[in-house]
Amino acid sequence: MEKISQSVVKKDHAPKMSGRSIYVCDIDKHGILCGKMLRSKYAKAKLLAVHLPELPDGYYYVDRNDVPGDNNVNIVMDDTPIYARETVEYIGEPIGMVCGPDESVCENILSKIQIDYEELEPMLDLRKADEAFFNYEYGKGDLDKAFSEADKVYEEEFGTGYQDQTYLETQGMMAEPEEGGRMFVHGSMQCAYYVHGAVMRALGCGPAGVHVHQDVTGGGFGGKEAFPSILGCQVAVAAKKTGKAVRCVFGRREDLEFTSKRHPSLCTYKAAVKDGKVTAMDIDVKFNAGAYTTLSAVVLQRGIICADGVYNIENLHVHGRALKTNTTPCGAYRGFGAPQTFFAVEMMMEHIAKDLGEDTLEFKERHLVKQGDSTSTSGVYHFPVPIPAMINEVDKVCNLRAKHKEYAKPQTGRYRKGIGISMHFHGAGFTGSGERDFIKAVARLHKYKDGTVEILAANGEIGQGLRTTFPKIVAHELNLPLEKVFYDHPDTSRVPDSGPTVASRSLMTVGELLRRAAIKLRTEWEDGKDQMVEERYTEPDFMIPFYLDKFQGDAYPTYAWGVQAIEVEVDTYTGISTILGAYASFDVGTPMDYNIVMGQMEGGFLQGIGYSSIEYMDYDAKGRIRNNSFSDYLIPTSVDVPNMKCQLHVEKYPFGPYGAKGAGELPLVGAPGAYVGAVEQALGGKIRLNHAPFTAEDTIKVLTKEDA
Amino acid sequence: METIQFNLNDKAVQYDGSATDRLLDALRDTFCCTSVKCGCKEGECGACSVLLDGKLVNSCCVAMGAVQDSSIVTLEGYRETERFAVLDKAFAEISAVQCGFCIPGMVLASESILAANSHPTEEDIRVGISGNLCRCTGYNAIVTAIMKAAKEGNGLW
Numbered sequence: 001m002e003k004i005s006q007s008v009v010k011k012d013h014a015p016k017m018s019g020r021s022i023y024v025c026d027i028d029k030h031g032i033l034c035g036k037m038l039r040s041k042y043a044k045a046k047l048l049a050v051h052l053p054e055l056p057d058g059y060y061y062v063d064r065n066d067v068p069g070d071n072n073v074n075i076v077m078d079d080t081p082i083y084a085r086e087t088v089e090y091i092g093e094p095i096g097m098v099c100g101p102d103e104s105v106c107e108n109i110l111s112k113i114q115i116d117y118e119e120l121e122p123m124l125d126l127r128k129a130d131e132a133f134f135n136y137e138y139g140k141g142d143l144d145k146a147f148s149e150a151d152k153v154y155e156e157e158f159g160t161g162y163q164d165q166t167y168l169e170t171q172g173m174m175a176e177p178e179e180g181g182r183m184f185v186h187g188s189m190q191c192a193y194y195v196h197g198a199v200m201r202a203l204g205c206g207p208a209g210v211h212v213h214q215d216v217t218g219g220g221f222g223g224k225e226a227f228p229s230i231l232g233c234q235v236a237v238a239a240k241k242t243g244k245a246v247r248c249v250f251g252r253r254e255d256l257e258f259t260s261k262r263h264p265s266l267c268t269y270k271a272a273v274k275d276g277k278v279t280a281m282d283i284d285v286k287f288n289a290g291a292y293t294t295l296s297a298v299v300l301q302r303g304i305i306c307a308d309g310v311y312n313i314e315n316l317h318v319h320g321r322a323l324k325t326n327t328t329p330c331g332a333y334r335g336f337g338a339p340q341t342f343f344a345v346e347m348m349m350e351h352i353a354k355d356l357g358e359d360t361l362e363f364k365e366r367h368l369v370k371q372g373d374s375t376s377t378s379g380v381y382h383f384p385v386p387i388p389a390m391i392n393e394v395d396k397v398c399n400l401r402a403k404h405k406e407y408a409k410p411q412t413g414r415y416r417k418g419i420g421i422s423m424h425f426h427g428a429g430f431t432g433s434g435e436r437d438f439i440k441a442v443a444r445l446h447k448y449k450d451g452t453v454e455i456l457a458a459n460g461e462i463g464q465g466l467r468t469t470f471p472k473i474v475a476h477e478l479n480l481p482l483e484k485v486f487y488d489h490p491d492t493s494r495v496p497d498s499g500p501t502v503a504s505r506s507l508m509t510v511g512e513l514l515r516r517a518a519i520k521l522r523t524e525w526e527d528g529k530d531q532m533v534e535e536r537y538t539e540p541d542f543m544i545p546f547y548l549d550k551f552q553g554d555a556y557p558t559y560a561w562g563v564q565a566i567e568v569e570v571d572t573y574t575g576i577s578t579i580l581g582a583y584a585s586f587d588v589g590t591p592m593d594y595n596i597v598m599g600q601m602e603g604g605f606l607q608g609i610g611y612s613s614i615e616y617m618d619y620d621a622k623g624r625i626r627n628n629s630f631s632d633y634l635i636p637t638s639v640d641v642p643n644m645k646c647q648l649h650v651e652k653y654p655f656g657p658y659g660a661k662g663a664g665e666l667p668l669v670g671a672p673g674a675y676v677g678a679v680e681q682a683l684g685g686k687i688r689l690n691h692a693p694f695t696a697e698d699t700i701k702v703l704t705k706e707d708a
Numbered sequence: 709m710e711t712i713q714f715n716l717n718d719k720a721v722q723y724d725g726s727a728t729d730r731l732l733d734a735l736r737d738t739f740c741c742t743s744v745k746c747g748c749k750e751g752e753c754g755a756c757s758v759l760l761d762g763k764l765v766n767s768c769c770v771a772m773g774a775v776q777d778s779s780i781v782t783l784e785g786y787r788e789t790e791r792f793a794v795l796d797k798a799f800a801e802i803s804a805v806q807c808g809f810c811i812p813g814m815v816l817a818s819e820s821i822l823a824a825n826s827h828p829t830e831e832d833i834r835v836g837i838s839g840n841l842c843r844c845t846g847y848n849a850i851v852t853a854i855m856k857a858a859k860e861g862n863g864l865w
Contacts, residue, residue: 009801015808019787168842170747221843251749599846602848630748639838643851
C-alpha cells in the first residue's frame with residue numbers, strides 16, 4: 001500500500017468519540033430564540049389570511065413580509081420561496097416561523113394560528129404531471145435504422161421510490177446578528193458558500209454583510225447540499241426581524257416529511273437487439289421533482305447521462321424530464337439521479353438476456369464499454385475501464401459465476417436463493433462544464449511563523465474524512481508530520497470559495513488544488529515567515545468540452561467504477577429476503593486513507609441496500625408523506641446485513657491527487673440492480689421485477705399472483 | 709413538589725422539574741450533558757442512549773419520575789474510565805467514527821454488550837447495537853472496533 005493510503009487516526013476522532021463535539025443543537029439555549037415552522041396543511045391552496053393569537057412578550061411571528069431582500073432562495077434557479085408566497089405548493093411548505101425563548105410556548109402559539117385557505121386541485125401523479133421544470137434530449141448514432149433492422153425489440157418500464165438521506169443529525173441552522181449589523185449564520189451544512197449566497201440575497205446585503213460557518217455536521221449525503229440555504233435564509237430573516245439569535249432544529253418527523261430527498265422515477269426503456277447484441281436504446285426518464293426546482297436540473301442531467309449504464313450502445317436516444325408535482329421538493333442524495341437510471345438499465349439488460357436464454361452476467365460482459373469507446377454524450381472513456389478485472393475479484397470472494405449459474409436453475413421449496421450482479425460507474429466531479437464555468441474553485445494554504453500550515457478551503461467535513469485527508473495530502477507534499485497541518489470547519493469570512501461539498505469532487509478536485517498549492521509552498525518555503533499560497537482550478541486539457549445545449553462532450557473527466565453482488569435467500573412463505581452476503585469491488589483511484597475510503601464504501605453500499613429493499617416512502621391521496629418516522633421509514637440496522645466484503649481496485653487518475661478519483665457516491669449507485677436482481681433470480685421462472693425498493697410485501701404480491 | 713434525586717456520572721444530583729419531563733431533555737438542558745443526542749425522540753434511533761443502573765435505555769423514553777434513586781451514566785462520565793480508553797483506541801484504529809452523531813449512544817451500547825459478555829461473537833455485537841442506528845458506516849467498522857476492544861481490553865470487562 002502506498003504511504004498516503006496508510007490509515008491514520010482521524011483528526012476529528014477524539015472530540016466525536018468523547019462526545020465533546022458541539023453540533024448546532026448542542027449550543028446552550030439561553031439567549032437564543034427557538035424557531036418553529038408554521039406549515040401548509042394543503043398540497044395546493046391560495047393563502048387568504050393568517051390569523052395570529054396575541055403573542056406573549058418576547059415571541060415573534062415571521063413571514064415573507066419580513067424578508068428585507070428577495071423572498072427567493074438562490075439555488076440553481078430562484079423559484080423556492082423563503083416563506084410561502086400567495087399560494088402554497090405542497091403539504092408542509094413553510095408559511096412563517098414562530099420564535100421565542102421557550103419551545104413549548106412556540107408550539108402552543110402555532111396550534112392557535114388560524115389560516116384561511118382556498119383549496120386548489122394539486123397535481124400528485126407523476127404519470128399525469130405535465131409541467132416540466134426541465135426537459136432534456138440527446139442522442140447519437142442512427143436510432144431509426146437500428147430499430148428497423150432489429151431482430152427483436154423490447155420495451156419495459158422501471159420505477160424507483162423516494163429515499164431519505166436520514167442523516168442522524170436532523171437539519172438545524174442558526175442566525176446571530178453581530179455588532180455592526182453583520183449576520184452570522186451557522187449550522188449543519190455541506191456548502192457554506194451556497195448558504196452565503198442565498199442569505200446575502202435574502203437580506204439584500206453585500207458579501208461582507210453575512211458570514212457563514214459550518215458547525216460539526218452529523219451527516220449529509222446530499223441532504224445538506226441545498227436545504228440549509230433555505231433554512232439558513234429562514235433563520236436569518238427571523239434574526240434580522242427580532243434582533244436576536246434564532247435557531248431552528250427539525251424534529252425527525254418534520255425532517256422526514258419536509259426536507260428534500262431522492263427523486264422518485266419512472267423510466268421507459270426500448271431496446272433493439274440484432275444478432276444477440278443490443279444495438280440501440282430509446283429511453284424516457286421522468287423524475288418527480290416536487291413543488292420547486294431546487295437541484296432537479298443537475299440531478300436529471302446526471303441521471304440521463306448514466307441512462308445506458310456501463311454498456312456500449314451505439315445508437316441512443318434519451319429524453320429526460322423533471323416534472324412538477326405538489327409534493328415536498330426533491331433534491332440531492334448520494335448518487336444524484338444515477339441510482340435510478342442505473343437500476344433501470346441493469347434490470348433491462350438482465351431481462352433481455354433472460355429472454356434470449358443467455359447467462360445474464362455473460363450477456364452484460366459482452367456489452368461492456370472499454371477505454372477509447374464513446375460515452376453516452378459522445379465524449380470518450382479516456383482511461384482504462386477495469387470492470388472485467390473487478391468482476392473476477394468479486395468472483396474470487398464469493399464464487400459469483402458458479403452461484404449465479406446454480407441459482408438460475410429451477411428451485412423448489414420454501415427458501416430459494418439468488419445472486420444479483422450490478423456494474424456501474426460514477427462520473428467523478430461536477431457534471432459537464434460546472435467546475436470550469438461556475439465553481440472556479442480557489443484554495444489556499446496559510447503557513448504560520450511556527451511552521452504549522454492551515455488549509456483554507458470551503459469544503460465541509462460531514463463524516464467523510466476531509467479534515468483528515470486534506471491535511472494528509474498537504475503534509476505528504478510538504479514532508480511535514482500530520483500534526484503540523486490542520487483544517488478547521490470553514491467560515492466564509494476566512495476561507496476562499498473552493499466550491500461545494502458535493503459530487504464526490506472535494507478530494508479529487510480540491511485535494512489536487514491543495515497538492516499543487518503545497519508544491520508551491522514547498523518551493524517558496526522560508527522558515528520563520530508567515531506565508532500564503534493559492535491555487536485555482538483549471539480544466540485538464542485532455543477533455544472534450546461539454547455543451548449542455550447539445551448534451552455532447554465529456555460530461556466527466558474520469559469515472560469511478562463499481563461491481564456489486566448481493567446474495568439473498570427468499571422465504572416464500574413470509575416474503576422476507578435475508579441477505580446472505582454483499583460483495584463489491586470499487587475503483588476510486590488511489591485511496592487517500594484506506595480506512596476512510598472503506599468506511600465510505602461500506603456505508604454507501606448499505607444505504608444502497610436500504611434503498612433497494614426496505615426504505616419505502618410514499619405520499620397519500622392528499623399529498624402527505626405517510627412514512628415520517630423510524631417505525632415506518634426503515635433504514636438498515638446492524639442485523640439487517642452481514643459483514644459486507646468490499647475491496648478496492650486501484651486505477652489511478654493522473655489528474656487527481658496521487659491518482660485519487662471521486663469516491664463518496666459510487667457505492668450506493670449499483671446496489672438496487674444487484675439486490676432486486678438477486679430477488680428476481682431467487683423467485684425464478686418468468687418473473688421480471690422492475691421497481692425498487694422491492695419489499696417483503698412486493699415479494700408476497702408476486703408470489704400470490706404466480707399461484708393464482 | 710418534591711425534587712427528584714438521582715446519581716449522574718457518580719455525583720448525587722437533584723432535578724426540580726416535572727416528573728413527566730424526559731430524561732433526554734433534562735440531561736441536555738439542565739445537566740449540560742450534550743453528548744446525549746436527540747435523533748428521533750421516539751425510542752427508535754438510540755442516539756440518546758444512556759446507562760440507567762447499568763442498563764442501556766433510550767433516554768427520550770424515560771420519564772424523570774422513573775429516575776428517582778437510580779444511577780445514570782452518560783458519555784461525560786464514561787469517558788473518564790479505563791474501559792472507555794480501550795474502546796477509544798479501537799474505534800480510532802479502525803476509523804469507526806464518521807459524522808459522530810450516533811457515537812455517544814454507540815459507545816454506551818458497546819459498554820452494555822461487553823459488560824454482559826466480555827467475549828462476544830460478531831452476532832452478539834450486531835444484536836447488541838441493533839437499537840443504535842448509524843447511517844454512515846454500514847456498521848462493519850463499528851462491529852470490528854468492538855471486537856477489537858473486547859480482545860484488547862481482556863480482563864477489564
